[in-house]
Amino acid sequence: MADPSSYRPKPGDIPDCPGVYRFRDEHRRVIYVGKAKSLRQRLANYFQDLAGLHPRTRTMVTTAASVEWTVVSTEVEALQLEYSWIKEFDPRFNVKYRDDKSYPYLAVTMNEEFPRVQVMRGHKKKGVRYFGPYAHAWAIRDTVDLLLRVFPVRTCSAGVFKNAARTGRPCLLGYIGKCSAPCVGRVSAEEHRELAEDFADFMAGRTGTYLRRLEKEMTAAAEEMEYERAARLRDDIEALKKAMEKNAVVLADATDADLIAVAEDELEAAVQIFHVRGGRVRGQRGWVTDKVEDVTTGALVEHALQQLYGEESGDAVPKEVLVPALPDPVEPVQQWLTGRRGSAVSLRIPQRGDKKALMETVARNAQQALVLHKTRRASDLTTRSRALEEIAEALDLDSAPLRIECYDISHLQGDDVVASMVVFEDGLQRKSEYRRFQIKGFEGQDDVRSMHEVITRRFRRYLAEKERTGEWAEEDAPAADGSPGDSPDGSPGGSLNRLMEDDGRPKRFAYPPQLVVVDGGQPQVAAARRALDELGIDDIAVCGLAKRLEEVWVPGEDDPVVLPRTSEGLYLLQRVRDEAHRFAITYQRTRRAKRLRSGPLDDVPGLGDSRKQALIKHFGSVKRLRSATIDQICEVPGIGRKTAETIAAALAQAAPAAPAVNTATGEIMEDVQEPAPGTTAGDAGEPVPTGSPDERRGQET
Secondary structure, X not given: OOOHHHOOOOHHHOOOOOEEEEEXXXXXXXXXXXXXXXXXXXHHHHOOOHHHOXXXXXXXXXXXXXXXXXXXXXXXXXXXXXXXXXXXXXXXXXXXXXXXXXXXXXXXXXXXXXXXXXXXXXXXXXXOEEEOOOOOHHHHHHHHHHHOOOOOOEOOOHHHHHHHHHHXXXXXXXXXXXXXXHHHXXXXXXXXXXXHHHHHHHHOOOXXXXXXXXXXXXXXXXXXOOHHHHHHHHHHHHHHHHHHHOOOEOOOOOOOEEEEEEEEOOOEEEEEEEEEEOXXXXXXXXXXXXXXXXXXXXXXXXXXXXXXXXXXXXHHOOOEEEOOOOOOOOHHHHHHHHHHHOOOOEEEOOOXXXXXXXXXHHHHHHHHHHHHHHHHHHOOHHHHHHHHHHHHHHOOOOOOOOEEEEEEEEEEOOEEEEEEEEEEEOOEEOHHHOEEEEOOOOOOXXXXXXXXHHHHHHHHHHHHHHHHOOOOOOOOOEOOOOOEOEOOOOOEOOHHHHXXXXXXXXXXXXXXXXXEEEEOOHHHHHHHHHHHHHOOOOOOEEEEEEOOOOEXXXXXXXXXXXXXXXXXXXXXXXXXXXXXXXXXXHHHXXXXXXXXXXXXXXXXXXXXXXXXXXXXXXXXXXXXXXXXXXXXXXXXXXXXXXXXXXXXXXXXXXXXXXXXXXXXXXXEEOOOOOOOOOOOOHHHOOOOOOOOHHHHOOEOO
């Protein structure tokens, strides 16, 4: 690990002008490429105190052994040179997007004497017009099959074309009218090229003009009583319209734009691009990247634009590019795109209307792509095993932590303070073991005290379970009478029986984890360790994951453990932490909603949800129930006289709710109808628990 001061250039040696810089390691390999409006100011940021650098930047500058730069005239040139060097050197610390699949394109080989329509993948070739990308190759073939009726362009391979020219007989498509058969001279090379250009123009979105021309020709043919030609043109128009229907109209006609959306977390980012041509979505693609540098959303967008348009020119760069965040600065990127297209390109964030709505759709696709990528990564057995081994090595554990428990505290400004416990076994979620806690020891907001209370309660239950089942003794130790140790119910002794309920389910809090993870830094970790020490538990490791910098904290250490950016162990810890946060905030919101929706019937002792709903259904509202007599309340099924008296007394003591007001008219609503049975609002009772059954299971009271 190099000391950055050993290769730091003198400030006076660095020019104060635009340029591109390269960091190299001790083997002279380029590990990072960057651009700057001022090389002197930018490079000075890398050579400050290491403690003030972002952990990823710190790793890069300590891996490097030298830095060099190239001066350019403008920021646009810097952008172009940065892209070229990233493509050439493939630096390990730069953001590199990788396609989540190899997308097929519809290609027209205008670089051949007789252009051919075909499906192409991989790198783009010069002189070939591409349309797409498409999600599936069959979607391209369906579209081409419809268009060949109107634009009978060659689709055969070079071998088939030469064989037909040699024999003087066209292929089947030539006989059925879906190829103009230039191989046998039915059309000249110029006529065939004109057909290919019409095909490409139609695919590029210039559909309205062509359809209007065909309709005019059809009308003229009908007026001249050339009915067969008119019918053929009619069928051609229907075929074109059917091909157009395969692409949904999303924006105004003649709109050409690319929409780019980004979904990201601290470690990874997914990018989705929708290609809109002629107001229709003509293609879609996506990338996923590891965030190996400290990068903003605007910088991710800039890297995506470089990869998307770095080798494109002309119409391949649309007039309009819509993004979720603008690069900083935006002017050089916009000038670069304008140079690639040859005319003005608008780079902006959509604010309203159809374009903003479509951007939200693209963003949902990006989020789904990121979730799918994480799911695939988590489901791989080899990856999970490597992650557990990396965690054990980083935390100096004796063995891989096969059971990990993570705890998180959630509240809203000190109210409804709750905690969550999630469990991962062998790197996978164990939702049946999730638990939820209400903080009872004190009022107000104190995450450290809350963490201490939760850890204490969880492991006190664990110790009580061990004591109750006799696990304090050695597992194979004989009982007092010399017989083999038995469990309290008389079944043969053994740890498995002690950990299982009578119905075969594991007992709550019966299994101890090998690792406890808390969401937080040094204070939360110290509180968790102190709670375990107070209970006499010293064989369970503790660590914390601080969200801001993804640092791993261990008890008693002043400095965090910084796992490598590409570490599978860090990725697993992040997944565990994020799941605990999700589970905690879901429970906290449920409790808050329940508190806000509580009513006077909730204070009646012994009155459950079913009888509350029966009362509301019978009387229609709490107001009518409050004015009812005890005998009238007794008419409700399941309500006895004693219960009716309790209900009447409770409602008499409770202050009546303020009258409801119709916000549209300002009218005071005298008789407000309460929600129907089974709903969650007003005085109808507690809200129905939200979330999955796993999320609602096992709340500790």
